[in-house]
Amino acid sequence: xxxxxxxxxxxxxxxxxxxxxxxxxxxxxxxxxxxxxxxxxxxxxxxxxxxxxxxxxxxxxxxxxxxxxxxxxxxxxxxxxxxxxxxxxxxxxxxxxxxxxxxxxxxxxxxxxxxxxxxxxxxxxxxxxxxxxxxxxxxxxxxxxxxxxxxxxxxxxxxxxxxxxxxxxxxxxxxxxxxxxxxxxxxxxxxxxxxxxxxxxxxxxxxxxxxxxxxxxxxxxxxxxxxxxxxxxxxxxxxxxxxxxxxxxxxxxxxxxxxxxxxxxxxxxxxxxxxxxxxxxxxxxxxxxxxxxxxxxxxxxxxxxxxxxxxxxxxxxxxxxxxxxxxxxxxxxxxxxxxxxxxxxxxxxxxxxxxxxxxxxxxxxxxxxxxxx
Amino acid sequence: xxxxxxxxxxxxxxxxxxxxxxxxxxxxxxxxxxxxxxxxxxxxxxxxxxxxxxxxxxxxxxxxxxxxxxxxxxxxxxxxxxxxxxxxxxxxxxxxxxxxxxxxxxxxxxxxxxxxxxxxxxxxxxxxxxxxxxxxxxxxxxxxxxxxxxxxxxxxxxxxxxxxxxxxxxxxxxxxxxxxxxxxxxxxxxxxxxxxxxxxxxxxxxxxxxxxxxxxxxxxxxxxxxxxxxxxxxxxxxxxxxxxxxxxxxxxxxxxxxxxxxxxxxxxxxxxxxxxxxxxxxxxxxxxxxxxxxxxxxxxxxxxxxxxxxxxxxxxxxxxxxxxxxxxxxxxxxxxxxxxxxxxxxxxxxxxxxxxxxxxxxxxxxxxxxxxxxxxxxxxxxxxxxxxxxxxxxxxxxxxxx
Numbered sequence: 063x064x065x066x067x068x069x070x071x072x073x074x075x076x077x078x079x080x081x082x083x084x085x086x087x088x089x090x091x092x093x094x095x096x097x098x099x100x101x102x103x104x105x106x107x108x109x110x111x112x113x114x115x116x117x118x119x120x121x122x123x124x125x126x127x128x129x130x131x132x133x134x135x136x137x138x139x140x141x142x143x144x145x146x147x148x149x150x151x152x153x154x155x156x157x158x159x160x161x162x163x164x165x166x167x168x169x170x171x172x173x174x175x176x177x178x179x180x181x182x183x184x185x186x187x188x189x190x191x192x193x194x195x196x197x198x199x200x201x202x203x204x205x206x207x208x209x210x211x212x213x214x215x216x217x218x219x220x221x222x223x224x225x226x227x228x229x230x231x232x233x234x235x236x237x238x239x240x241x242x243x244x245x246x247x248x249x250x251x252x253x254x255x256x257x258x259x260x261x262x263x264x265x266x267x268x269x270x271x272x273x274x275x276x277x278x279x280x281x282x283x284x285x286x287x288x289x290x291x292x293x294x295x296x297x298x299x300x301x302x303x304x305x306x307x308x309x310x311x312x313x314x315x316x317x318x319x320x321x322x323x324x325x326x327x328x329x330x331x332x333x334x335x336x337x338x339x340x341x342x343x344x345x346x347x348x349x350x351x352x353x354x355x356x357x358x359x360x361x362x363x364x365x366x367x368x369x370x371x372x373x374x375x376x377x378x379x380x381x382x383x384x385x386x387x388x389x390x391x392x393x394x395x396x397x398x399x400x401x402x403x404x405x406x407x408x409x410x411x412x413x414x415x416x417x418x419x420x421x422x423x424x425x426x427x428x429x430x431x432x433x434x435x
Numbered sequence: 436x437x438x439x440x441x442x443x444x445x446x447x448x449x450x451x452x453x454x455x456x457x458x459x460x461x462x463x464x465x466x467x468x469x470x471x472x473x474x475x476x477x478x479x480x481x482x483x484x485x486x487x488x489x490x491x492x493x494x495x496x497x498x499x500x501x502x503x504x505x506x507x508x509x510x511x512x513x514x515x516x517x518x519x520x521x522x523x524x525x526x527x528x529x530x531x532x533x534x535x536x537x538x539x540x541x542x543x544x545x546x547x548x549x550x551x552x553x554x555x556x557x558x559x560x561x562x563x564x565x566x567x568x569x570x571x572x573x574x575x576x577x578x579x580x581x582x583x584x585x586x587x588x589x590x591x592x593x594x595x596x597x598x599x600x601x602x603x604x605x606x607x608x609x610x611x612x613x614x615x616x617x618x619x620x621x622x623x624x625x626x627x628x629x630x631x632x633x634x635x636x637x638x639x640x641x642x643x644x645x646x647x648x649x650x651x652x653x654x655x656x657x658x659x660x661x662x663x664x665x666x667x668x669x670x671x672x673x674x675x676x677x678x679x680x681x682x683x684x685x686x687x688x689x690x691x692x693x694x695x696x697x698x699x700x701x702x703x704x705x706x707x708x709x710x711x712x713x714x715x716x717x718x719x720x721x722x723x724x725x726x727x728x729x730x731x732x733x734x735x736x737x738x739x740x741x742x743x744x745x746x747x748x749x750x751x752x753x754x755x756x757x758x759x760x761x762x763x764x765x766x767x768x769x770x771x772x773x774x775x776x777x778x779x780x781x782x783x784x785x786x787x788x789x790x791x792x793x794x795x796x797x798x799x800x801x802x803x804x805x806x807x808x809x810x811x812x813x814x815x816x817x818x819x820x821x822x823x824x825x826x827x828x829x830x831x832x833x834x835x836x837x
């Protein structure tokens with residue numbers, strides 16, 4: 063449960079919006095985009111946000127965080143999403159920090175502190191080749207050998223895993239039918255090979271193969287057990303919800319920009335907004351963006367209150383948001399015409415960001431399948 | 436309703452087989468492998484293929500025999516295009532053979548026919564289309580590029596945008612304003628411009644797929660001989676409309692959609708969820724049959740068009756517009772489904788993999804970069820060649836009389 067009052071939330075929202083609007087111009091984004099040869103994130107922004115206390119905004123007071131909930135984190139993530147920020151808000155702050163905060167192992171506490179300070183970037187690598195979006199498909203194996211675990215397996219291309227210095231890995235103990243455990247492994251561990259590359263939206267990621275990677279027992283964040291499964295599920299739900307919040311921010315921004323563009327674009331001697339058919343499409347687009355904000359808010363409340371059916375609510379939210387993200391992104395390009403197709407304009411980048419958000423942690427059809435199973 | 440004859444045409448089937456054989460034999464292996472991976476072709480690679488079609492007479496097979504064509508029926512022309520599409524051969528660049536060629540042999544002078552048509556038939560000349568301008572998109576007739584008569588030349592000043600392959604082109608067919616004082620459609624002329632003329636600057640536009648297909652073209656006191664005017668001065672809009680009808684049919688490339696569906700099937704087989712190929716998942720199987728049915732519908736619409744229009748006449752605007760709308764929408768739907776599959780590989784987009792000879796480590800299936808590129812580029816399918824909005828207005832006006 064969040065300790066933030068509504069005034070503090072408003073303050074957080076205002077300062078996050080202000081920060082990203084002033085620090086994250088589109089030119090800044092383009093400079094750091096991995097698709098343009100940049101690093102795929104902006105280390106300086108990350109450090110500054112750490113100083114502002116935003117990286118650990120959803121970490122409890124006792125663990126050294128700001129004591130907010132998912133809602134507070136989502137406020138920051140949405141503000142970042144509006145400006146196409148490239149940093150690992152979802153992967154690190156919503157997912158990896160949660161797993162570190164609730165870990166059983168003692169090593170986790172120190173990593174959590176470093177991560178909140180922006181000095182260590184942990185990223186969860188969970189999904190596996192041939193697993194698709196299936197959450198329980200983990201074939202990576204951790205075998206105990208003396209004082210060590212030895213890891214073998216592979217992980218699908220995950221955002222930010224390319225520049226993460228710590229990988230949080232899910233694995234099964236003993237063999238592929240074993241129970242789930244979670245380990246935190248240095249990204250430069252021997253036998254750990256990353257194939258790094260740019261993601262569609264200019265962020266940076268990597269797929270991972272693990273070949274006899276030896277790590278000490280202290281690397282174990284979660285022992286096998288029912289709690290472990292539940293924490294991994296919750297971490298993935300947080301990832302899905304944070305992505306929905308990011309998409310909500312991006313959708314709001316791109317809808318506003320599209321309305322502005324059509325107001326100013328003259329064809330047939332009048333602004334495009336004077337055509338009723340285009341007005342209605344702008345309305346539909348803006349409605350989808352508003353609905354997304356509302357449905358994400360509903361899920362944030364559910365998660366921060368730990369509602370009984372929180373998972374169902376998050377899954378509905380991700381399903382709806384993924385569909386809306388694809389539709390709004392495509393409509394923004396279409397309504398911009400040729401201009402929407404250029405790399406030089408932000409619109410196409412919103413389209414690509416929204417596609418990535420739609421697919422992260424499961425797309426609309428996958429959640430529909432889960433909800434109907 | 437339902438009155439058209441429909442019989443299996445054995446001659447047409449034999450022709451299809453001949454085209455298939457040609458594609459299998461004549462496409463250079465390096466080009467074939469690049470096409471399979473969705474990699475960028477160089478101009479010489481692309482040119483070699485179009486010249487092979489040209490040498491066979493097929494490039495302009497749909498043209499009347501008098502002008503260097505083979506006098507194919509619309510049905511045969513469609514079958515040709517479909518087989519090329521299914522075979523995954525390089526894009527049949529339409530600017531010469533489908534667009535300016537028919538304008539020249541319909542409205543051009545004898546001198547223009549002699550000078551330009553052979554180069555189009557053999558693909559010795561690469562053409563580009565100078566239509567859109569920064570201020571003239573949907574409202575194409577609002578174009579502002581000026582051509583002012585000066586002795587035996589026009590002096591052209593202005594700018595074109597979204598000019599596909601201008602950087603490869605030898606010639607541009609261009610709409611210019613020759614009379615600014617009349618109704619906007621009545622002051623437009625159709626000029627043929629040599630791209631090497633001093634004063635022309637081609638500036639690349641990188642599109643969202645991070646590739647260079649599109650350009651801006653700037654004209655600064657570009658002197659174009661008056662003999663390069665097609666038809667009459669200020670009648671250019673008539674020729675432009677004639678050409679747009681041709682362009683729209685070209686956009687419904689049903690053969691290529693079959694190819695796309697084939698790639699989608701590959702991805703569905705290669706991509707697994709919880710260890711099970713997506714090809715076996717009910718949800719994807721449902722989407723897949725929907726796409727199949729939509730393609731069948733598009734093919735039916737196309738066949739209906741061919742049965743309706745007379746030989747050698749341009750298709751009705753209404754039908755052409757409907758084909759353009761449905762074709763571009765289906766193309767996007769297939770590629771969106773493909774993207775939904777590729778999402779399971781994490782959405783890496785390795786643009787280096789679009790270059791031949793790249794030896795880096797691939798992330799995800801080998802075709803994924805090519806398919807993502809295609810998806811992004813075809814976002815424009817509902818924008819270029821007359822946007823879906825423009826097409827709907829055409830149907831509203833021309834088809835429904837609204």
